[in-house]
Amino acid sequence: MGAIDQEALARPRQEKWISVVAYGIAVIVVGILPAFLSSYIQGVITRFLIFALFSVGYNVVFGYLGLPSLGHAAYFGAGGYVIAVLKMHYDIDLFWVGAPLGILMATFIAAMFGILALRVSGIYFLLVTFALGQLLYSVAWNVKWLNTPGMQGIAGLSLPSFGTGGWTLDPISFYYLVLVITVICIYLIRKIANSPFGHALIGIREGEGRMRTLGYNTWLYKYFAFVISVIFSGVAGVLFGYYNYVISPTHLGVGTSFLPMCMCIIGGTGTLLGPVIGAALIIFVELFASIMTPERWPLTLGGLFVLTIMFAREGVGVYLAKLWNKMSHPYGSIKS
Amino acid sequence: MEQFVINMLNGLSYGMVLFLIASGMSIVMGAMNITNLAHGVLYMVGAYVGWTTAVKYGAPFVIGLVAGGLGAGIVGLVIERGFLRHLYKKPNEQVLLTFGFVYILTNLCLWVWGGWPRMPFTAKVLAGSIEIMGKTYPKARLATIIIGFVLAIILWWLQDRTRIGAMVRAGMDNKEMTMGLGINLERVFASVFFVASCIAGVAGVLGAQLLGVYNALGLEILLLALIVIIVGGVGSIQGALLGGLLIGVIDAFGKALFPRLAMFTMYFTMIVVLLLRPSGLLGRKA
Helix, strand or coil: CHHHHHHHHHHHHHHHHHHHHHHHHHHHHHHHHHHHCCHHHHHHHHHHHHHHHHHHHHHHHHHHCCCCCCCHHHHHHHHHHHHHHHHHHHCCCEHHHHHHHHHHHHHHHHHHHHHHHCCCCCHHHHHHHHHHHHHHHHHHHHCHHHCCCCCCCECCCCCCECCCCCCCCCHHHHHHHHHHHHHHHHHHHHHHHHCHHHHHHHHHHHCHHHHHHCCCCHHHHHHHHHHHHHHHHHHHHHHHHHHHCCECHHHHCHHHHHHHHHHHHHHCCCCCCHHHHHHHHHHHHHHHHHHHCCCCHHHHHHHHHHHHHHHCCCCHHHHHHHHHHHHHCCCCCCCC | CHHHHHHHHHHHHHHHHHHHHHHHHHHHHHHHCCCCCCHHHHHHHHHHHHHHHHHHCCCCHHHHHHHHHHHHHHHHHHHHHHCHHHHCCCHHHHHHHHHHHHHHHHHHHHHHHCCCCECCCCCCCCCCEEEECCEEEEHHHHHHHHHHHHHHHHHHHHHHHCHHHHHHHHHHHCHHHHHHCCCCHHHHHHHHHHHHHHHHHHHHHHHHHHHCECCCHHHHHHHHHHHHHHHHCCCCHHHHHHHHHHHHHHHHHHHHHCHHHHHHHHHHHHHHHHHHCCCCCCCCCC
């Protein structure tokens, strides 16, 4: 008995040591380092955080519930458009007004679209969410009120103000605002995923019929999961509106919808931090490709998707997690 | 009255193109359970190839049709044999892979054909117009209706009246049993995918007469195909035909009667169908 106890005691210490180092690196990279980098790189890391939040939220529906949505950009963009319309038509850039309204708008649209989209399941869910997303895209494209004269989309946005006279946000404090919001949201999603509700979602993914037999109202669970996931899309969209200064119909369209899906698949579907890794990979590949070959970056991005699917199908994140497991369990007794 | 007929003809010709776009994708989805988001890009490849042969090199229109169909078909076959073959029963991976090809092929087309949009072109044989009830009407659109209708009958005959169609339908219902009967389903699937891509290419050449060709076309066409599939139902020629004609006619009348809302009429149709019959008008019940 003694020997077993010792081993059990030894392992957590080993894990703790490694995780302290890993979290330390993470805190330095996202928490301290950006303050000393050029504002361009700060911008890229802000963009990464926003998309990490977007795809972790998306993963609630895609990974845990197993429904492929290809319309989440509609809700993401709706959040951004609320910010933009408030700025353009009412000259309001107060965070306390814009953020709640943007999130409410995204949630409201999702509450309507969810009823339509959840009438079908499986791959048809993808088709319907895609078409509904393009509906918002064409609204934004055609309604004059939603466009700055002379262009598609709304330009001239600014960083939010907080109603504290005299003090305004600069890019680095906005970066920290995004960082704090992202960390809080990912923590909340972790709570949701680990709650009985989250486990019920996985149950529905694995066998909806059984869950129904067990007395779960599966439709309601799916509906709530969809709306919850969209709330986080709304948060990310609001932050993106402030970050990007321009919001255009493209941000509602399928190209943007596709990003969180890719990030989830590349990072590892149904894991909490996989999408974050996927987001990092895609944003930085996008960055390098657009610097090296601005003309051909879609080619690089498409090539990345194809290569990932053919050779790292489980997701790069899952691969890294296995590596992590190996490192933190040097005795080789992995239970996964 | 004559305005009604003109609108109807506009709707039918547009609807025939929509049918051709959607039918291949619908069959691939129904028979092979493959979601091919690159279908719209195959249409675009076909349209570009057809434009090059028929307009740039001045070949007869029929050769343009064949070249466009074969071009898209070969690209489709490469995608299926090289990549999608390894991803049966993995819908999410298929989506990611085919969307990767949307990026790749769109960019390659930009590379080869450049960024400037091609105007809608008309074949020399089909140039000019004829008189219908006192109004002139372009021959090209009438030819589109006829070609689409002929193709619809051929496809329907292939699906419902031939041995290969029976194999495809059997594979749709029960894959294991079909393979157990000694049918080489892999080869059947590869040919289905090839034919579906060819139809997309032919649709591209026909559609280029109405819509022109430009680089963002791939995704727009994909959206139209999806709406037609949602309205008509997955997996049958009849469903795609009904969905395509319905959306085409509704769109034409929408443009004529309420031009400001014309963009939304097809979405509206889709939403109504989703509420009443989620599996599509002629779709099988799930």
